[in-house]
Amino acid sequence: MASSATTVGLSHFPSSTKIPNKKIPKPLSGSIRTLNLKKKNQSNNRELNVSVKASVGASGPPSVTAGLYSSEQFELTIENVDKVLDNVRPYLIADGGNVDVVSVESGVVSLKLQGACGSCPSSTTTMKMGIERVLKEKFGDAIRDICQINDEQISETTVE
Known part of the structure; x- marks a missing residue:
């Protein structure tokens, strides 16, 4: 499984447990924020945790x-x-895939799994147990059906 990540910024703080707010990269709009720390010595974990939580918390939830x-x-x-x-x-x-909304017509939602998800043997399970469950929870009886579309079906319905 492929995994992709974007590095926003990296700073090195060799001896201080205080991390200045200005050194924490600003989050990208709509992104998931992750802060990875690597310690090289046995400094006080509690003190480090308090400092990190205070710094990250200052940037807002x-x-x-x-x-x-x-x-x-x-x-x-x-x-x-x-x-x-x-x-x-x-x-x-996180598993190298994505999902795209192809159409929504008369209660039928057509979706295309992309990347690794499109060719994965578990894509039917992903569609039924994950995506379909969430969509039915949010749209209730308005959804009559959820269809998985592949590239061949998209090219057949294209009008030139």
Whole structure:
């Protein structure tokens, strides 16, 4: 499985447990923020944890889009399906895949799994147990069916 990551910034603090806020990279819009620390000595973990939490907390809480974590149900539109899928995408991207909304018509949502997810033998399970469950939870009875589209089906429906 392939994994992709973007390095936003890296700073080295050789002897201090204080991390200045200005040295913490600003998060990218809509990104998941991760801070990795590597210690080389046996300095006080509690002191380091307090300093890191204070520094990261000063930049504000991570933003979560309305969707997966709210009890609100949405009108069934491409934009709203895409918004809900934004909460699922990090898990797919971590395995080298993604999902794209092809269409939403008369209660039928057509999705295309991309990258590693598109060719994975477990893609049916990913679609049924993960994506379909989340979409039905957020859109309720408005969803009649969720279809997985592949490249051949997309090229057949293209009008020139």
